[in-house]
Amino acid sequence: MPEMLSLSNDPILFIAVMLTKILSVFIVVVLIVAYATYAERKIIGRMQTRLGPTMTGPLGLLQPIADGLKLFFKEDIIPSQASKVAFVLAPMMILVPAFITVGVIPFGGDIVIRGYTVPLQIADLNVGILYIIAMAGLGVYGIVLAGWSSNNKYSLIGGVRAAAQVISYELAAGLSIVAVFMLAETLSLRGIVEAQSGSILNWYVFSQPLAFCLFFITSIAEINRTPFDLPEAETELVSGFCTEYSSMKYALFFMAEYANMVVIAALISTLFLGGPAGPFPGVINILIKVFGFMFIFIWMRATFPRVRYDQLMFMGWKVFLPLALLNIVITGVVIIL
Amino acid sequence: MIKEFIQGLSITAKHLLPGHSTTVEYPKVKLKPSERFRGLHRLVPEQDHEKCVACYLCATACPAKCITIEADEDESGRKYPTVYQIDLLRCIFCGYCVEACPVEAIEMTGEYELANLKREDFTYTKERLLK
Numbered sequence: 431m432p433e434m435l436s437l438s439n440d441p442i443l444f445i446a447v448m449l450t451k452i453l454s455v456f457i458v459v460v461l462i463v464a465y466a467t468y469a470e471r472k473i474i475g476r477m478q479t480r481l482g483p484t485m486t487g488p489l490g491l492l493q494p495i496a497d498g499l500k501l502f503f504k505e506d507i508i509p510s511q512a513s514k515v516a517f518v519l520a521p522m523m524i525l526v527p528a529f530i531t532v533g534v535i536p537f538g539g540d541i542v543i544r545g546y547t548v549p550l551q552i553a554d555l556n557v558g559i560l561y562i563i564a565m566a567g568l569g570v571y572g573i574v575l576a577g578w579s580s581n582n583k584y585s586l587i588g589g590v591r592a593a594a595q596v597i598s599y600e601l602a603a604g605l606s607i608v609a610v611f612m613l614a615e616t617l618s619l620r621g622i623v624e625a626q627s628g629s630i631l632n633w634y635v636f637s638q639p640l641a642f643c644l645f646f647i648t649s650i651a652e653i654n655r656t657p658f659d660l661p662e663a664e665t666e667l668v669s670g671f672c673t674e675y676s677s678m679k680y681a682l683f684f685m686a687e688y689a690n691m692v693v694i695a696a697l698i699s700t701l702f703l704g705g706p707a708g709p710f711p712g713v714i715n716i717l718i719k720v721f722g723f724m725f726i727f728i729w730m731r732a733t734f735p736r737v738r739y740d741q742l743m744f745m746g747w748k749v750f751l752p753l754a755l756l757n758i759v760i761t762g763v764v765i766i767l
Numbered sequence: 768m769i770k771e772f773i774q775g776l777s778i779t780a781k782h783l784l785p786g787h788s789t790t791v792e793y794p795k796v797k798l799k800p801s802e803r804f805r806g807l808h809r810l811v812p813e814q815d816h817e818k819c820v821a822c823y824l825c826a827t828a829c830p831a832k833c834i835t836i837e838a839d840e841d842e843s844g845r846k847y848p849t850v851y852q853i854d855l856l857r858c859i860f861c862g863y864c865v866e867a868c869p870v871e872a873i874e875m876t877g878e879y880e881l882a883n884l885k886r887e888d889f890t891y892t893k894e895r896l897l898k
Contacts, residue, residue, distance in 0.1 A: 477779040481790045733779045734772075 435546035443544060451552050452533075459532055462720070463688040464494040470728045477732040498681065506677040509581060516579035521675065521682035524572025527565040528689035534558040535696045536620050536705050538712030550712060551620060558619040559611060562697060563604050566652055569690065570596040573654070573661060573671050576683070580674035588670025591739070592654060592661035598746035599651040599658075605754035606644035609761040610634050610701050623705040635702040640757045642702045644750055649698065651746070653690040656731040663736060695723035800877040805860045807878040808853055810896040811871065817897060818872035821848040825864035825873060833857035834864060851893040855881060 437444050468483065468491070475482030483490030508517055538550030555561050570592055577589015611617055613634065614625040626632045635642045651658035662670030672683045699705060699719035706712030708719075737745070781787070791798055800806065811818045821838035837850035864873050883889055 473783065476788065477782045479782055479787050479789045481788050481792070484792065729776060729779060733775045 501681040504677040513579040520576035525686040527569040577671040602750035603648035626704040657734040828867035
């Protein structure tokens with residue numbers, strides 16, 4: 431195995447490779463985000479025996495671009511009673527954590543460039559999972575800030591709900607993946623992927639099915655997707671925390687929601703499905719897994735009604751949290767034996 | 768509970784298969800309205816003139832008061848409308864005019880694409896109704 435490329439052994443190549451990786455990952459994620467909106471409208475439309483967009487371009491394929499252009503040219507309204515700085519800051523605070531989380535997700539095996547090993551991962555943090563959980567926690571500040579700074583009762587309730595929901599579900603999500611790094615004995619995502627390498631049976635979805643289910647459900651709740659989209663429950667809260675937002679700021683919220691979906695899908699694939707492992711070249715494998723999870727998210731949105739607030743809290747604290755703790759205990763016992 | 772979840776998911780998955788869409792892609796595909804559809808009115812012609820005898824029964828029956836009639840007599844003594852106008856902006860397409868007509872001179876067609884750009888274009892004169 432050749433030496434790992436780093437800033438000390440070939441700085442120019444390192445910076446070039448880094449920039450390439452960052453740009454390509456960013457562009458791919460933005461493209462997935464754009465076309466996830468299209469896919470969502472198409473799939474949900476079909477599931478509700480409608481057609482979804484058909485008019486813009488062949489099969490409506492230019493719909494995301496049309497939507498983006500439309501939102502870009504819309505009037506940008508800041509309510510006169512809003513706290514201006516926080517109001518402008520909130521959509522960025524929600525989008526940035528969503529995008530920078532992608533930085534630690536490995537999207538392929540190692541490749542060799544000019545005699546140096548280059549990992550297909552933007553940054554291999556040795557506290558990767560901790561970083562992801564921290565960023566997920568940071569994302570909720572954007573929602574709370576948006577809800578509070580809009581100076582609107584619906585926004586405020588949406589923001590407060592988001593805070594309560596994320597706090598409740600972050601615990602269960604965090605605890606459910608504790609079992610994973612108890613097995614992998616590392617917090618680095620690269621390490622976790624290596625620990626699952628070899629046979630398909632080494633994937634943690636088989637050794638940790640409970641943790642997989644818990645993490646899947648709690649992370650849907652964390653990114654405020656249906657059936658846990660209480661912060662933006664249209665029926666009672668108009669549009670929740672983003673009621674007062676318009677134009678590009680609204681588009682940022684929208685992008686953040688889908689970017690979060692991509693990140694969570696990539697994260698579940700990495701933690702439980704061996705990341706880039708599989709029959710095809712690494713990048714394609716992880717993309718297949720990500721698209722699979724995205725499809726399931728969309729499918730669930732088309733199927734399930736929103737849970738009630740007390741059901742949400744009940745599930746978070748009285749079902750998922752004890753189950754996650756139980757899973758840790760069982761895993762610990764099995765490891766010791 | 769899990770059983771119900773799977774049941775719901777399978778229903779939506781089934782709808783995803785092609786052939787379940789109920790959408791009609793309107794400008795490209797048009798639905799044919801039924802025989803009894805109440806669309807645009809038509810004055811029934813009879814040889815060279817209209818059947819209408821200008822009895823005012825349709826205008827009287829009209830709940831929206833959208834029919835304007837001015838009557839006259841021709842040289843043979845037959846009563847006929849010189850003006851017969853329907854203001855489609857007021858019309859509620861109830862079909863009472865058709866029911867009221869004693870000589871079956873007015874009927875309703877399946878024509879439903881009635882959008883126009885100018886207010887004046889919604890006033891259907893005798894000539895337009897006879898077409």
